[in-house]
Amino acid sequence: MLWEVEIRPTGRDGERERACDEFDLLTHSARGADVVVGSARGFLLEGPLDGADVARLCTALLVDPLVETVAVREVGMAAGSHVHTVLLKPGVMDPVSESVKKAAADVGAQVDEVRTFRRYFGKADTPAADHELMFRKVLANDAIEQVVAGSLHADHLALGRPYEFQRMTVPIRDLSETALLTLSKDGQLALTLDEMLTIQAHFRKQDRDPTDVELETIAQTWSEHCSHKTLKGAIEYTEVTAKGRQTRRYKNLLKETVFGATQTIRQTLGADDWCVSVFADNAGVVKFDDKFHICFKVETHNRPSAIEPYGGSNTGIGGVIRDILGTGLAAKPVCNTDIFCFARPDYPADQLPPGVLHPRRVAHGVVAGVRDYGNRMGIPTVNGAIVFDDRYLANPLVFCGTVGLLPIGLENKKVGAGDLIVALGGRTGRDGIHGATFSSEGLTDASEKVSGGAVQIGNAIAEKKVLDVILQARDRGLYTAVTDCGAGGFSSAVGEMAADLGAHVALEKAPLKYDGLSYTDIWISESQERMVLSVPSASWPELRALAKSEGVEAAVLGTFEETSRLKLSYHGQPIADLDMHFLHDGRPDISRVAEWHAPSVEPTNTKAPAINPQDALLKILGAYSVCSKEWVIRQYDHEVQGGSVVKPLVGVVNDGPSDAAVVMPVLGSWVGAAIGNGINPRYADLDPYAGAAAAIDEAVRNVVAVGGDPRRTAILDNFCWGNVTDPQMLGALVRTAEACRDVAVAYGTPFISGKDSLNNEYKSPTQRIAIPHTLLISALARVPDVRQCVTMDLKESGNDLYLVGTTKDELGGSHLNLVAGRLGGMPPTPDVSIAPQVFAAVHRAIAGGLVRACHDLSEGGLAVAAAEMAFAGGVGADIKALPGVDGLSDEARLFSESTTRFLIEAKPGSAAQLAKEFAGLPFTKIGATTTEPRLRIAGASGEWLIWVKLADLKEAWQKPLRW
Structure with a gap:
């Protein structure tokens, strides 16, 4: 039986107000109240339920009778005229539906499937243009949602149909160069011609064509997002100044600048070196006290957030939390930080490029995504910043970071031959497919539709349960290595863990959200809340029982083997057999040309009208980048876990801007950690070197200002850049990296981790928007005694x-x-x-x-x-x-x-x-x-x-x- 539960507010209709406000912002009008006259939320329920069962569910679980009214009807019955219902598209993760199914079982009701919806009520005389704008730009996001006019009709809510196995090969050996590039583009592989030719040559030697899953695996592993091929590639850099022209060549830009700075500092420290693990794991690790190390990672989740702000940022913070959980043998997350870059919220709506969401909508969605995930995980969000610049209009930047605590002695992991490959956590669906390759390319006016599948929706409650299981299993010594399923899903997680060994994976053993997934879908899906562990066979029964006791699924997918090959099968049928050396080291080196022309130093333009100092x-x-961010901060729980010492807002009434946050990770110990950041792309417009140097200086002085020890301050880099195939754009990046090297060495602040996000450009037939050169520096400082802060x-x-x-x-x-x-x-x-x-x-x-x-x-x-x-x-x-x-x-x-x-x-x-x-x-x-x-x-x-x-x-x- 299919039932529809429609729930309306009895008093203020907050969702209608939101919709009308956004519509009025986009249209510079006050017509929103005429387009939407009311709203509702609701559930579609499928199962052996009668009316009494549904009424009991409403009373016990779904409806708050103090502020809501409910209407229950069979699906297909008239819901009223001029009604539009917004539902998640099939296959998009819906955490609320999962929670309802579990809660229904707790009250004794069997609910087989649940779908949530939002419903909006309009008027008969609404102009077609207003109707289209309201539903296209305000009420629904085409990347993940669908709109149904009138009554709903459905036979069942179950997703997918049984998958019929068919081994697919890609005839690549005889393709021309043009055809190779077409294959890369149409398949969202994000591979260059040189890379496609290398793959072609590899399989010609094997006298066979690759399977679809082999080609996808290589694309994920070689993507800019996963391999950082530009920053690790060779660059011929020419710098033109008034003194002349100077050219120098980098074999590996990161290794010779950012990495090199850390090596130089560690050599100087000698026996006093307090770095534990840098650029070698999911997060950087440094010494903290006599019992614990502390680790830090900051990630970007830009493109998904541009398309679906809530889901993009939601999974951005969820992913970096899993990075901490996958560091060493698992660190415990103790606090979060986030930095956002948006266009100004009052940007004229009629000037929005095709396919671009309004920055105010982006800001609301991004903040809500980070808020919900961090708060539900019970991890305080204690530090952050927001930069406003109209060049972020089409490519908002979303930086999410997490600090974790790792017991000494658990900083190393090692996969053992014969260990089981165990997937722990959420089930696998189609969400996030091509996320890694999508994040390696620029956005276009069609990205909202074409790349909608690259967006994931997170489930913080599921991840909290995974975290609890992982930490308990760690303390029992039930696994030898752990990593998260991030970009590339199982492909990246298993591929990286088995890089020095080999593995065999039986993909049919992966728990699925619904039927219909192909073996390739299973392998590259980026469904959230999943971890991969290397588990000795003797420990598997105890781990399985532990996971079950916490309501977390665990499944054996295969084994790690000393074969130096990655082998995949599906119900006994071989579907992939890749050489590990080729997979991880076979990508052709990128060689690029970069240039930087020193601008002529111009004095400040004094022709602009004079400004009174007080007015200035x-x-x-009141400038957007300077003004109070209290609207954001108050949505975050920065007190959970009880260790926040210096809060994000301080002062006599707790509304002043703190320079940095200080947390006490080990309750009962007075040793603390200060977290700060530095970012100002406006300086980089004039000189990228100066911009990078100032960012490092700002991050360090932020933590020093609250009591952090500058001699025990580690930093992280996040480069977000435009199209690096442009020599001028890449030249600015090289100059930035050189500043990172020089200033870090001078300050004695080692880089311990980092992340880059390149090609942040938007292109349409008539417009091109590149973000400003953006370097975020995050600082983590040891505070000897938080009582001195x-x-x-x-x-x-x-x-x-x-x-x-x-x-x-x-x-x-x-x-x-x-x-x-x-x-x-x-x-x-x-x-x-x-x-x-x-x-x-x-x-x-x-x-x-x-x-x-x-x-x-x-x-x-x-x-x-x-x-x-x-x-x-x-x-x-x-x-x-x-x-x-x-x-x-x-x-x-x-x-x-x-x-x-x-x-x-x-x-x-x-x-x-x-x-x-x-x-x-x-x-x-x-x-x-x-x-x-x-x-x-x-x-x-x-x-x-x-x-x-x-x-x-x-x-x-x-x-x-x-x-």
Whole structure:
């Protein structure tokens, strides 16, 4: 029997309000209320149920009678006129339906299948154009959802039909070069001509054609997403400056820059090396205390989030959590971080390119996806940032990171010959197919439809249960190696684990969500919440029983074998037999040309209208990249697990912007971890080297500002770039990597992990949009004693204010230039010879209890930092000195974004000791805190340039994203 349960709100209709608001935003109108007059949510239930059974389910499980009403009818009965129902497309993961089936069993009702839906009620006279826009851009996402007009009709809800085995081969040996490229494109393989020719030659030697699953396996393994072939390839780099033309060749850019920096630092540390595992596992691992190591990984999930923001970011955070769970023999996730890059939320809707979602919709979906997954997993989200730039319109960037705790002695894994290949966790469906290759290509106006299958929907509750099983099994010693099923699914997970050994997999043994999956679907699916373990046969019964006790499925897919081959079968039929050496080392090296032409240094464009310093301050505080992100932060649980020390919002009423987060991973121990980040693509527009150097400096000073030890700070890199086949685009990336090497070595901050996401470009027949050069640097610092941590909010009146660091004429890429409409200028570039000394002195002062508040100077410079400290603490300030290099204007002293600078509050009695700690370093007393709730800043003449109430400063900062 098929039943339809339609649930409507009795009071405020929040979903209708959301839909109308989004419609009005897109149309610059107020017509949304005429297009949608009501909404409902609901369930389709299939099983041996009568009306009484369904009513009991509604009462016990599905409906809240205080705020909802329910209508129950057989599927196919009239649901009313002008009704449209939105359902997930067949095969798309629906976590709610799975939960309903399990909960129904708990109350004694047998429900065989469940599908959820949303329903919207309209009017008869709605214009066709408004109707199309509402359902195409607001109410449904064509990548994962379908819209049904009128009553629903269905015979059953079960998905799929039995798959009939047919071994498929791909006739590749005799294809022309043109045909090879067509095969790669049409099959979403994302392979170059050289790669296709290499594959062709390989199978010609074997005198056979590859099977479809063999070709897919090679494509997944060789994808940019999985193999990072551009950054690991050979690059001939030419740099053109006023001094002439210089060319140098890199055999492996990553190895000679980012990796090389870490090797140099570790050699310098010698016996004091605190790195444990770098660029060798799913996450970087460093020493923490005498019982635990700590690990960190930051991933990108950009393209899926562009197509389906909720699902894309949802599985982005779920995937990086599994990276931590798959590090060593499994680390326990202790906190999350996320950084987003969006176009401005008020972008004109009528200027959206074809196939591109409105940035406000993207922002809402991305934030909700991260929120739901992290909160449901019970992992606090404690740190992050949001950058707004219209160049992210078609390619929003979604960075998700997780920190984990790993017991000492469990940092190494080793697959054993004869070990069982065990899949643990979620079942396999068609979700995420071609996700790895899709993430290696650019987006087009057709990506929403063509690549919809690359989007996954996560199930955080399922992953939480997997996490519990993995950690228990780890402590019982039930497996010898573990990794997650991320990009490429079983193909990547088993392929990587068996790279030095060999494996045989029987694909029919994989638990499936529904019938109809081919053997290739099973192998490359990126269905979420799955882990792969190497399990000694003697441990299998105990692991199976443990998994069953936690409601987690586990299945043996095959064995690891000393054959140096990857063999796949389906019900005894061989379908793949690949040489491991060819699979992992056979890809032809990429050799590319890169160029960078130094731009002529232009002074800041002074032809732009003059701007009053106070007006400039208020405008910068209200700039989207600077303003309060409280709307986002309040949706995250940053207290779960009980270890959050410095929160993402701080101050007298907990609404000021923290520089970094501090967590106490081991409850009862005072040792902490500080997590911060640095990102500012506007600097890279002027000089990618300066942009990268500033990003590292910002990430380090963020963690130092709260009490992190700069001598025990590790960093991660995430490169997000445009089309790297363009020599100019690749040249900017090379220059960025060189800065990463130089600054990391100078600061003694090793890179321990990283990730790149290339070819972030959108193309349509009439438009091309590339993201700005974007480097995210994430920092993880050890905090010797969390009781010594400080926050950025001013604490009390009568204290001294000090500026640490040198202010220069570095307004290039600044927020002052942005709000004033100016171009040109020099971007901030750290003085790497003095920066480590400044960081060390700030850390000593904080650890010595000399600092009451500390805030790093970043976007907006001194004026913005002072304003934020003042309104966060509810304490006024008078700044009567504006230090800087000789000849510097008041405007630059106020708003320059020179790096390696801090604003410090200290008691007057600390002056002598502070002077001693900062001896020989740029350190100046610039003012004092006051009882009056206002900020005053004087210029060189003594005249007050800024005089504004704290309430007005806070309002300017909080208003833009008060959604």
